[in-house]
Amino acid sequence: MEKIEVVDSEEQVVHALVHFVEEKSKSAIAERDRFVMGLSGGSASTFLCKGLPMISSDWTKWKFIFCDERVVPFDDAECTFSVYKNNLFSKIPFNDEQFVIIDPSLPAKEAAEDYERKLRALYPDDVDLPKFDLLLLGAGPDGHTCSLFPGHPLLDVTDRWVASIEDSPKPPPSRVTLTYPIINNALSAVFAFAGAGKAELVKRLLKDKEDLPANRVKPTELLWILDRAAASQL
């Protein structure tokens, strides 16, 4: 099931996003006593950090994993975990243990293997593919999502939960990313876009339906939240 929601402003994108996250967290906690959410960097992280403190929940039931992460030290501005930590921990009583983080001291390939082991530890041994409750996704101007870039061999990886990339066209070059079998096994995913800067990308994805990495995301439920500026070329 795929849905597009167009709202008036970036502020309303934040509200619509956090409303969706709240709804998914409530049902996951009611059904499975925990909520496992995948996080992305870039503008999606800005929206979530703004919106999440607006809701209340039993935060102890929340667990975060990363749809992709840059292999950089924690004090590097490019570290996605640190963006969330710096912006959320003073407002919501989260702790480090609720975030499944990469080990940035390892080379990218080892960091990806280590991260996959950490993700597998969240599930019983006999689980082939995890069913994350919700993935928060973003997409860059070239249509990449997570660290899955157009034309890159990583798009075809199906034998791992997590892959590494050392030649990311967007800096920093070393990253780890979820692969499509994992992304598409999620219960739901949401893209959130705001501003005229995303309009061309949104047109390529949702009107022209180009075969870009973000358009290969097909979980059970997919929501696109756009403000009017981002939707202006539809």
Ligand SMILES: O=C1O[C@H](COP(=O)(O)O)[C@@H](O)[C@H](O)[C@H]1O
């Ligand atoms: O490098 C990345 O870029 C994408 C898109 O970011 P945006 O700022 O253009 O919205 C992001 O989703 C991904 O997590 C990140 O590593």
